Amino acid sequence: MRVREHAGITDAGRRRRRNEDSFVVDPPFFVVADGMGGAQAGEVASRLAAAAFREYHDADDLDGERRLEAIIQEANRRIFERAQADTAAEGMGTTVTAALVDGGSVAIGHVGDSRAYRVRSSQIEQLTQDHSLVADLIRSGRLAPEEADAHPQRSVITRALGTDADVDVDTFTVDAEAGDLFLLCSDGLTSMVTDDEILDVARGSENLDRLAKALVKAANRRGGEDNVTVVLFALDEGEPGLQETVPMTVDGHGNASDLEDTLSGLEVPPHVRPTPPSEEVAEAREGETAIGWTPLPERRGDGSPARRGRTRPRRRLAGVSIVLAFAAVLLLAAFWGLANAHFVGAEEDGRIAVYQGLPYDVGGGVSLYRARYVSTVRAAQLSQDERQRLFDHDLMSYAAARDRLARFETEAVP
Ligand code: CA
16 A cells, blocks of 8 residues: 555644644654643643654564554653653643554554544544543443533543553554545544544545645634644555655644635535534524524515514523523532532543532533542553543542542552
């Protein structure tokens, strides 16, 4: 297999001032890294991971998976050492999702919640498993997959590069066929855009550069709450050596400044737009108006709203009462919960913590909980099994929650 075409792009998104993502497009290597940590530490961590790939030149007698494992372990060592040496960088870490085109197959190395996908015959398949708190909760049946996107701790990862001297790396190999398209991306894309929507955008794009930009644009249209990075490569029959030399793109940061200009001519297909709440859909359909964010009632020639608009008030009133009653119940539950309930979770940097309140966001950045105690033990130091038992969302007293953590705090090796 040879790489027929490739593209890479990163964008800060709409909410973040900094971009902590990095990427490498350097065939046969493709990498996405999503950094975390205070000040500029997240950027440092993801750049160190990217640099480890760029500087790697030997040991190609190893198979693809073992090469990826070796580079990722080297990256981990460098980030961990930097974090130890520099107090400002303490606790920094990064995800890494890397692909290596290796003959007729593609090797994948993976830590964290960035993802690798393969698109083949109009199907999209997620190749990697997220190492994240919500993924653990889904696997143990505590959280429905559709609840994951709204979970307040959806960005907590349970494995990262740089937080410990050793890291568990997932490596595996998938077969490759001519026409396969591979996508590596940070969670800034997948938390905003569904897999099916990614597939829809892919179908409508004429080349990988435009596809990469269209995906970033789709994430930003949904709110762009996080840095978005997209790396793409398409495979073809042929010898790797015959590959067309496309200028190497290794800049994980500088490409996005011209995004607004270059993206302005692009349109996200209409079916990729956010689905309006069901009542709005019904209203729009009956009124024969286009479905969009906030469909307006169709107006007649005399300027009065269409028939649908006039027959609605009673139903609206009933609807409003139900919503108000529901809100009151929620509020009461929240007050009770805030005062009495505690649950175990983890902070953005992975440290396990006891929260007072309920594990929900009510929207607009308001959550129903606050951290009451933050441990020095990180989620990454626990086994998958321990994490699943610890992060179960059971509500309990503060003392009981501290008891649960205490066991890990005495056992965990710092
Ligand atoms: Ca991210």
